[in-house]
Amino acid sequence: xxxxxxxSEHGLIGDLQTAALVSTDGSIDWLCLPRFDSPAVFxxxxxxxxxxxxxxxxxxxxxxxxxxxxxxxxxxxxxxxTERGVAEIIDFxxxxxxxxxxxxxxxxxxxxxxxxxxxxxxxxxxAFDYGRAVHTVERTEHGAAFRAGDExxxxxxxxxxxxxxxVDAVEGDAGGPALHGxxxxxxxxxxxxxxxxxxxAEPRRFSPEEGSALxxxxxxxxxxxxxxxxxxxxxxxxxxxxxxxLKLLTYRPTGALVAxxxxxxxxxxxxxxxxxxxxxxxxxxxxxxxxxxxxxFIDEARSYIEWLADRMREQVGTDSGPLKIxxxxxxxxxxxxxxxPHLDGYAASRPVRIGNGASxxxxxxxxxxxxxxxxxxxxxxxxxxxxxxxxxxxxxxxxAAHWDEPDEGVWETRGGRKDFTYGRINSWAAxxxxxxxxxxxxxxxDVERWTAERDRIYEQVMRRGWNEERGxxxxxxxxxxxxxxxxxxAAVGMIASDDPLWASTLVAIEDGLVSDSLVYRxxxxxxxxxxxxxxxxxxxxxxxxxxxxxxxxxxxxxxLMFEKMLTYANHVGLYSEEIGLTGEQxxxxxxAFTHLALINAGLALDAELDAGRHGRGRH
Numbered sequence: 303x304x305x306x307x308x309x310s311e312h313g314l315i316g317d318l319q320t321a322a323l324v325s326t327d328g329s330i331d332w333l334c335l336p337r338f339d340s341p342a343v344f345x346x347x348x349x350x351x352x353x354x355x356x357x358x359x360x361x362x363x364x365x366x367x368x369x370x371x372x373x374x375x376x377x378x379x380x381x382x383x384t385e386r387g388v389a390e391i392i393d394f395x396x397x398x399x400x401x402x403x404x405x406x407x408x409x410x411x412x413x414x415x416x417x418x419x420x421x422x423x424x425x426x427x428x429a430f431d432y433g434r435a436v437h438t439v440e441r442t443e444h445g446a447a448f449r450a451g452d453e454x455x456x457x458x459x460x461x462x463x464x465x466x467x468x469v470d471a472v473e474g475d476a477g478g479p480a481l482h483g484x485x486x487x488x489x490x491x492x493x494x495x496x497x498x499x500x501x502x503a504e505p506r507r508f509s510p511e512e513g514s515a516l517x518x519x520x521x522x523x524x525x526x527x528x529x530x531x532x533x534x535x536x537x538x539x540x541x542x543x544x545x546x547x548l549k550l551l552t553y554r555p556t557g558a559l560v561a562x563x564x565x566x567x568x569x570x571x572x573x574x575x576x577x578x579x580x581x582x583x584x585x586x587x588x589x590x591x592x593x594x595x596x597x598x599f600i601d602e603a604r605s606y607i608e609w610l611a612d613r614m615r616e617q618v619g620t621d622s623g624p625l626k627i628x629x630x631x632x633x634x635x636x637x638x639x640x641x642x643p644h645l646d647g648y649a650a651s652r653p654v655r656i657g658n659g660a661s662x663x664x665x666x667x668x669x670x671x672x673x674x675x676x677x678x679x680x681x682x683x684x685x686x687x688x689x690x691x692x693x694x695x696x697x698x699x700x701x702a703a704h705w706d707e708p709d710e711g712v713w714e715t716r717g718g719r720k721d722f723t724y725g726r727i728n729s730w731a732a733x734x735x736x737x738x739x740x741x742x743x744x745x746x747x748d749v750e751r752w753t754a755e756r757d758r759i760y761e762q763v764m765r766r767g768w769n770e771e772r773g774x775x776x777x778x779x780x781x782x783x784x785x786x787x788x789x790x791x792a793a794v795g796m797i798a799s800d801d802p803l804w805a806s807t808l809v810a811i812e813d814g815l816v817s818d819s820l821v822y823r824x825x826x827x828x829x830x831x832x833x834x835x836x837x838x839x840x841x842x843x844x845x846x847x848x849x850x851x852x853x854x855x856x857x858x859x860x861x862l863m864f865e866k867m868l869t870y871a872n873h874v875g876l877y878s879e880e881i882g883l884t885g886e887q888x889x890x891x892x893x894a895f896t897h898l899a900l901i902n903a904g905l906a907l908d909a910e911l912d913a914g915r916h917g918r919g920r921h
Contacts, residue, residue, distance in 0.1 A: 330393075354477070540904070588675035667729070800855070
């Protein structure tokens with residue numbers, strides 16, 4: 303395997319503790335075990351030579367492949383078509399009933415032929431610890447056991463792909479031996495098997511009955527979960543797929559949402575903007591609350607609020623304030639950044655990074671996003687207790703003394719601290735939500751001080767965040783550069799959607815950042831961010847812009863932009879972080895930020911269309 307499919311040519315499966323990317327040619331190209339933020343076992347996505355993979359595909363080079371999800375599930379089907387037959391691989395990861403963290407994880411690959419016959423080949427080569435660990439393999443009658451130190455990946459085979467099954471040594475530095483096999487399946491045959499991690503079990507025959515039982519359980523889980531959705535709007539299929547994706551990116555034992563399941567996928571092909579997104583950002587996860595609540599998923603919102611309350615109680619932040627901007631899924635905060643020089647990178651985009659050096663940045667916006675999530679949950683009956691309220695008041699008191707400081711900003715630029723308008727907008731939101739919660743429930747707190755600071759922020763943003771020459775609220779107080787982040791200003795209620803200042807800002811963003819309905823977050827050339835290279839349009843910002851247009855009454859434009867944006871999803875409805883000039887997916891994949899923004903934009907657009915509120919167009 304010396305080539306890697308495009309980022310977009312993958313579907314996502316998972317068991318709510320980790321997730322795998324499966325390509326349209328039947329290869330598992332990315333999987334971290336036992337958690338999202340654990341070292342990867344399959345890494346072919348960032349290095350097709352040294353990275354690990356598990357692939358099942360036709361032996362012939364002439365075939366057509368298609369991929370789809372079984373409706374309303376996270377069960378992925380990859381179909382191969384040749385002149386002699388049609389075969390399907392059904393991939394899924396069973397979700398256990400135990401909500402606690404489990405060291406045992408299973409990935410099932412069921413292969414069957416639906417027409418004619420097909421000769422298939424099976425190739426499995428793990429790469430433990432991102433390919434840094436050397437492994438061994440023990441071959442048995444029914445499969446194999448790969449071992450690297452204390453780790454074990456067991457292969458339980460069904461028996462129909464074991465013709466000529468062999469173990470081959472791998473030349474070079476790929477970490478150890480691989481398993482290969484091939485066999486011919488005809489209609490009625492069932493092949494494939496199961497990968498099992500974390501159990502020191504002997505390989506055994508994977509029976510059709512076991513595969514069928516696990517399949518039925520997984521189908522029931524996902525369809526039962528999705529039935530809780532209350533969304534009945536215009537874009538049900540896309541909204542449901544985004545909701546399932548957010549669920550797949552949620553670490554069930556704690557309720558934490560990872561930004562993406564991958565690390566090192568580039569924002570620019572060949573560039574250095576290759577970050578690790580397998581962590582929980584306060585910002586991203588807090589935004590997910592509104593999306594989940596809007597679709598009726600109260601339990602998921604409650605779980606995240608409980609996770610957030612624990613982080614407020616710990617207050618482990620130092621330079622970042624009481625909260626760090628991101629954490630591991632278990633709430634720990636050790637995210638030391640390092641590079642993996644032995645990996646070539648996706649499309650030779652180096653370096654591949656793990657960990658995240660931005661974790662200690664001061665980003666004042668996270669306090670507003672956290673408080674806004676707590677406030678939204680409160681309005682849906684998810685209230686915080688006394689201990690969390692006490693911690694929250696301490697956070698607001700800290701913010702009262704620090705909101706007027708430069709910070710690194712929402713985009714985690716590495717060009718130094720500035721007085722970013724977005725940080726001020728969200729600091730305003732933090733105080734506003736704290737005041738509302740205190741008054742609604744009669745809770746104690748320094749409401750008088752919070753009110754005074756909220757009003758000071760408002761006056762400062764209106765005075766210094768507004769650039770008269772540009773006719774817009776700008777990125778920070780010492781520039782005339784526009785930034786799509788200020789689109790949150792109307793969403794949090796700091797300005798009315800029909801305010802002339804806001805209408806002018808939307809025009810400036812359209813003129814400076816919108817390209818054929820796609821939105822850049824800012825212009826690095828006009829506002830250097832400390833990194834080389836450029837990037838694609840930012841899908842989150844496109845959906846923010848859709849929401850802003852809808853709330854401003856520009857419904858025809860908003861709906862067309864939304865429909866256009868839906869065409870940039872991949873074949874199974876997934877989005878990465880960015881979209882390149884030729885429509886390709888860029889950055890880590892799939893990205894929670896994009897999917898939650900899609901849901902929020904869809905909810906807002908539905909509401910405005912139902913109300914029939916058409917305002918003026920572009921001024």
